[in-house]
Amino acid sequence: MGNSHRVDGRAPVHGFYASSSWIEGAAVRQLEAVAAISGVCAVAGMPDLHPGKFGPVGCAILADHIHPAFVGSDAGCGMALFALDIASRRLRIDKAADRLRDVAKPYDGDIAGELAMHGLAPSDFDAALGTIGGGNHFCELQAVEEVFDPNCGIDRDRAYLLVHSGSRGLGHQLLERQVADGLRPLATDSAAGQAYLQAHDHALRWASRNRQVIAQRAAAALRCEADPVCECSHNCVVHRADGVLHRKGAAPSDQGLVVVPGSRGALSYLVAPLATAPKEALWSIAHGAGRKFDRSSMMGRVGATRSDRERLARNPFGGSVICEDRALLVEEAPEAYKPIAGVIGDLEAFGLARVVASFRPLVTVKKIANERPRREDRR
Numbered sequence: 001m002g003n004s005h006r007v008d009g010r011a012p013v014h015g016f017y018a019s020s021s022w023i024e025g026a027a028v029r030q031l032e033a034v035a036a037i038s039g040v041c042a043v044a045g046m047p048d049l050h051p052g053k054f055g056p057v058g059c060a061i062l063a064d065h066i067h068p069a070f071v072g073s074d075a076g077c078g079m080a081l082f083a084l085d086i087a088s089r090r091l092r093i094d095k096a097a098d099r100l101r102d103v104a105k106p107y108d109g110d111i112a113g114e115l116a117m118h119g120l121a122p123s124d125f126d127a128a129l130g131t132i133g134g135g136n137h138f139c140e141l142q143a144v145e146e147v148f149d150p151n152c153g154i155d156r157d158r159a160y161l162l163v164h165s166g167s168r169g170l171g172h173q174l175l176e177r178q179v180a181d182g183l184r185p186l187a188t189d190s191a192a193g194q195a196y197l198q199a200h201d202h203a204l205r206w207a208s209r210n211r212q213v214i215a216q217r218a219a220a221a222l223r224c225e226a227d228p229v230c231e232c233s234h235n236c237v238v239h240r241a242d243g244v245l246h247r248k249g250a251a252p253s254d255q256g257l258v259v260v261p262g263s264r265g266a267l268s269y270l271v272a273p274l275a276t277a278p279k280e281a282l283w284s285i286a287h288g289a290g291r292k293f294d295r296s297s298m299m300g301r302v303g304a305t306r307s308d309r310e311r312l313a314r315n316p317f318g319g320s321v322i323c324e325d326r327a328l329l330v331e332e333a334p335e336a337y338k339p340i341a342g343v344i345g346d347l348e349a350f351g352l353a354r355v356v357a358s359f360r361p362l363v364t365v366k367k368i369a370n371e372r373p374r375r376e377d378r379r
């Protein structure tokens with residue numbers, strides 16, 4: 001079981017990280033503040049825990065009501081991994097990077113038809129379908145670094161694609177509406193609760209489709225096919241028999257394999273969540289490395305000189321980064337994130353997951369146009 005503590009009769013807080021792991025005090029205080037909210041039953045902090053705008057990121061929260069703030073402004077944000085039918089050793093990084101630039105452009109496919117085919121009602125934000133967005137969203141071409149479990153289905157010769165994106169303006173609008181209403185907890189059987197859940201489910205399905213369209217665009221650019229390996233949302237609510245489970249920057253541990261990415265300069269890990277995990281982990285595991293430094297504090301840490309900016313456009317594995325927004329290149333530098341090995345070590349040490357494979361980044365695609373960042377894309 002994790003490090004647990006209970007303060008003044010509040011809901012128990014379980015932290016699944018070693019005392020030596022990098023966890024900001026501000027994030028722990030946010031977790032404790034959540035545990036003090038009336039109706040919150042249990043709180044689990046993952047090793048990627050860090051402070052967030054509306055509450056901690058890297059946690060799961062069980063409550064008797066829906067708390068829209070716990071989900072945040074990007075409901076449905078998640079990771080999807082795809083296998084490409086091309087051999088990674090055949091890829092020429094610069095040629096692949098050149099082709100993948102297309103994915104950062106607006107999508108000119110049949111959006112209405114795409115959404116209708118998947119039973120998604122039209123919304124005001126559909127023009128963004130098939131696009132990555134800003135912030136730390138990305139589409140990344142990867143090669144297999146190591147296969148630890150030969151039965152996990154990962155082919156060490158193939159190239160893979162990891163897509164991290166959310167529901168764009170939909171999730172933002174969903175939270176804004178709740179803020180306008182006073183950001184109250186919602187009973188699941190109330191009209192407001194049902195309306196939230198309906199819009200939330202739409203945002204989750206839209207975000208999932210968005211990741212698939214991004215993958216199709218990347219595969220088309222690389223002249224290959226993309227087969228889904230695994231996918232999950234890490235910002236969501238799940239209505240369970242034992243309460244309302246909120247995940248904010250936490251991946252599900254009850255839906256099969258999960259990718260836990262490091263950064264554009266680090267390995268990503270495919271893990272198998274363990275059925276024997278302690279129940280205090282609330283059916284969840286870490287969703288990434290988690291931020292070590294917030295965006296504003298990255299300015300001045302890296303990218304001050306031209307040579308350092310050139311370094312930021314490559315990765316330590318000889319791969320490249322497509323990002324024409326200079327501020328974003330700095331804010332999302334690999335140094336902004338905690339070491340992923342520590343996060344994975346904590347997941348293993350606390351019996352939450354085992355590693356089945358790891359991947360290294362070849363080309364990371366972020367924003368190419370210098371459009372203004374959307375508020376929902378920022379922490």
Ligand SMILES: Nc1nc2c(ncn2[C@@H]2O[C@H](COP(=O)(O)O)[C@@H](O)[C@H]2O)c(=O)[nH]1
Nearest residue numbers: 136138249261262263264288289290291364
């Ligand atoms: N492989 C990559 N991983 C990245 C990159 N930028 C961020 N990250 C990781 O993703 C999670 C996502 O966090 P979220 O709270 O915004 O959902 C983050 O913690 C990092 O570990 C990247 O370019 N490539």
Ligand SMILES: [Mn+2]
Nearest residue numbers: 077078164234
């Ligand atoms: Mn996310």
